[in-house]
Amino acid sequence: MAQRYFTVTWDQLHRDSKALAWRLLDLGPWKGVVAITRGGLIPAAIIARELECRIIETVSVVTYDEETKGEPRVVKPPAAAGDGKGWLIIDDLVDTGTTAKVVRAMLPHAHFATIYAKPAGKPLVDTFVTEVSQDTWILFPWDTEVQFIPPIAKGQVAK
Numbered sequence: 757m758a759q760r761y762f763t764v765t766w767d768q769l770h771r772d773s774k775a776l777a778w779r780l781l782d783l784g785p786w787k788g789v790v791a792i793t794r795g796g797l798i799p800a801a802i803i804a805r806e807l808e809c810r811i812i813e814t815v816s817v818v819t820y821d822e823e824t825k826g827e828p829r830v831v832k833p834p835a836a837a838g839d840g841k842g843w844l845i846i847d848d849l850v851d852t853g854t855t856a857k858v859v860r861a862m863l864p865h866a867h868f869a870t871i872y873a874k875p876a877g878k879p880l881v882d883t884f885v886t887e888v889s890q891d892t893w894i895l896f897p898w899d900t901e902v903q904f905i906p907p908i909a910k911g912q913v914a915k
């Protein structure tokens with residue numbers, strides 16, 4: 757289990773995705789966006805909207821079962837995008853960089869962008885917005901819901 761959690765709300769995700777779009781704007785034009793499903797789907801939709809890009813391709817890589825990492829499995833390769841030249845790959849984050857390595861091997865000339873990056877995966881990304889520490893688990897809005905939390909005082913153990 758992670759040492760700490762970083763909760764991302766829908767608002768924050770929208771803001772951070774737009775911040776990524778700003779960084780990518782002058783690096784185009786892009787032939788299209790390749791979303792790494794599933795985590796990259798919503799960021800890719802927001803970025804494609806901001807960059808006025810209508811062509812969206814997908815590649816699906818499964819590397820984690822909840823917080824447990826396994827061997828990366830490509831369950832759907834990209835149908836288009838050739839060697840990736842002129843294409844923009846979007847994922848929600850890089851953690852260890854395992855997923856990024858697999859996708860980069862399939863699309864070696866694409867530009868790889870994520871919203872969040874942990875130190876181990878950072879060298880594999882061309883553009884990102886926010887760095888978080890390696891021992892932090894990012895909680896995305898599609899994996900969470902708002903719930904009651906007891907007052908701090910009630911959660912304290914007696915001294």
Ligand SMILES: O=P(O)(O)OC[C@H]1O[C@H](OP(=O)(O)OP(=O)(O)O)[C@H](O)[C@@H]1O
Pocket residue numbers: 792793794795796817818819820821847848849850851852853854855856877
């Ligand atoms: O840098 P890494 O250590 O490879 O971790 C990052 C990848 O892990 C998560 O995907 P996951 O395998 O959970 O699949 P999902 O996007 O379908 O949820 C996340 O969306 C990234 O794609």
Ligand code: HPA
Pocket residue numbers: 820849851892893894895896
């Ligand atoms: O920190 C994370 N949050 C959500 N999914 C992930 N997949 C790898 N690392 C993470």
Ligand SMILES: [Mg+2]
Pocket residue numbers: 792793794795796817847855
């Ligand atoms: Mg993913």
